Amino acid sequence: MDDGELLALARTKSELTEVAQGALGDEIRQRRLKVEPEAAPAPPPIPETPTDSPYYEDRQLVEIATVWSLADALQLQRLLDQAAIPFFMGKEKATAVDAATSNFADGVGVSVMSVGSPWARQALQYYEPLNEPKPTPEEELGEVAVRCPKCHSEDVIFDELVGEPATTEKDYPQQFEWTCGACGYRWKDDGVVGK
DSSP states (O other): OOHHHHHHHHTTGGGSOHHHHHHHHHHHHHHTOOOOOOOOOOOOOOOOOOTTSTTTTTTSEEEEEEEOSHHHHHHHHHHHHHTTOOOEETTTTBSSGGGOOSOGGGOEEEEEEGGGHHHHHHHHTTOOOSOOOOOOHHHHHSOOOOOOTTTOOSOEEEEEEESOOOSSTTSOOOEEEEEETTTOOEEEEOOOOOO
């Protein structure tokens, strides 16, 4: 075999017997050849759905969460994999945590196709992030972003103000009713009222 054939065989050495692998290794060392590792195959591109397709709306990506660490990303991937829900992570739309190149410290968005979002919401019920960033004092002084208490998305819709305005200290305060546009979670709170 010439050097090129030997190097090609070295890239598929796992298919050889132990004895053949040993002989191959000896020959490569004797010839002082360097076996370059093969580059990992790129993930297949996500096919674009034509806008006139009846499936166009179902295939639009909806962000369901933002992960801030590798541990949180792995936890969310495990939950989505168990529910058999395909997901896309970061701007590169990685389909697995180990393929993501985005920096988790900056927050990495996790999206699913809109057709799968109801099932993703169910899986998110078990997601318990460990590394959510703490708000800085400057953020607390400025405009307060309303976030979903379940998935922490800012895609929040104000539904209505519930109750009557308090006239005495014994009256219950009015409450704000919210719905998360990303995961569908509904909740009430006192809101943030400026003076």
